[in-house]
Amino acid sequence: MKRLSNVLAIDIGNTRAKFGVFHVDQHNSVEPISIVACVLDQTPSLVNALTAWWQTQNLPAPIHAVIAGSDPETRDQVIGSWPFAECRPAVVASCQQIPLTVDVDAPAKVGIDRLLNVFAASRLLATDRAVIVVDSGTATTVDLMTADRTFRGGSILPGLRLSAYAMHDYTARLPLISVDDEPAELPDVPGRNTEDAMRAGLFIGQLGAVRELVDRLSAAAVQRFAQCEPPEIVVTGGGGRQVVQHLAGATFIDSLALHGLAMLANVSQ
Numbered sequence: 001m002k003r004l005s006n007v008l009a010i011d012i013g014n015t016r017a018k019f020g021v022f023h024v025d026q027h028n029s030v031e032p033i034s035i036v037a038c039v040l041d042q043t044p045s046l047v048n049a050l051t052a053w054w055q056t057q058n059l060p061a062p063i064h065a066v067i068a069g070s071d072p073e074t075r076d077q078v079i080g081s082w083p084f085a086e087c088r089p090a091v092v093a094s095c096q097q098i099p100l101t102v103d104v105d106a107p108a109k110v111g112i113d114r115l116l117n118v119f120a121a122s123r124l125l126a127t128d129r130a131v132i133v134v135d136s137g138t139a140t141t142v143d144l145m146t147a148d149r150t151f152r153g154g155s156i157l158p159g160l161r162l163s164a165y166a167m168h169d170y171t172a173r174l175p176l177i178s179v180d181d182e183p184a185e186l187p188d189v190p191g192r193n194t195e196d197a198m199r200a201g202l203f204i205g206q207l208g209a210v211r212e213l214v215d216r217l218s219a220a221a222v223q224r225f226a227q228c229e230p231p232e233i234v235v236t237g238g239g240g241r242q243v244v245q246h247l248a249g250a251t252f253i254d255s256l257a258l259h260g261l262a263m264l265a266n267v268s269q
Contacts, residue, residue, distance in 0.1 A: 005023050006023070006061075007064045009066055010258075010261075012074050019049075022259070030124075035254060046077070068261055098112075100118065114135070117234075117256045118133050125232055130221045132144050133235075136160070136237035140160075144225075152220075160206055160239050164177045175198075179203075203242070211247065218231055236252070
């Protein structure tokens with residue numbers, strides 16, 4: 001297997017698109033060189049943003065590129081205006097393209113980002129233990145993969161941004177709370193005004209839900225799937241930096257799905 005370098009990975013989510021350039025070696029080890037996120041509703045052209053970002057990296061054109069996304073229409077627009085003539089992006093759109101077993105009712109319907117997350121987490125941790133991945137994004141997902149690299153499913157709940165918009169859009173008087181800049185510490189309780197009460201509900205409520213789901217998935221791993229040890233916990237996503245501070249023993253990895261995509265660029269060679 002030949003050495004790869006300058007692998008460009010693109011993950012297009014519901015709210016943000018993330019670009020990452022990685023070095024990947026013959027042992028399938030990935031090293032992130034640069035990662036950037038663009039808010040979709042604030043970025044008129046993802047292709048222009050991608051080109052401008054790449055030019056700041058002072059690197060030659062990518063040798064390999066790989067793209068995935070929960071928004072197929074936007075993904076295909078990027079592919080249709082692809083700016084690098086030297087390579088065409090490989091598209092990861094099916095669970096069959098990721099080397100793990102998917103043990104759920106409808107494997108083809110599982111979000112590709114969830115599968116990329118657990119795939120990347122298991123390889124980055126180089127562990128024989130089960131893994132729980134918490135991805136705090138537009139939606140927050142909490143998923144379990146057992147030590148035999150079988151995706152067992154998980155939970156999906158509204159993320160911070162989605163919850164904030166729901167409270168604003170479906171009530172008469174509640175304001176829209178910005179969650180893009182998360183507080184360094186959890187909000188104080190009780191909140192003494194509407195905004196502070198909403199922030200407490202958003203951030204502490206999200207953390208409480210994630211903790212409960214992690215506890216229940218950890219118990220299921222041992223009791224239902226006969227894992228010898230409790231799972232390792234990995235946190236990713238835009239809201240993950242704060243969540244990880246309050247989950248004992250958890251590890252934060254930025255843009256986990258991008259790492260998985262970079263690994264697949266090597267697997268496919």
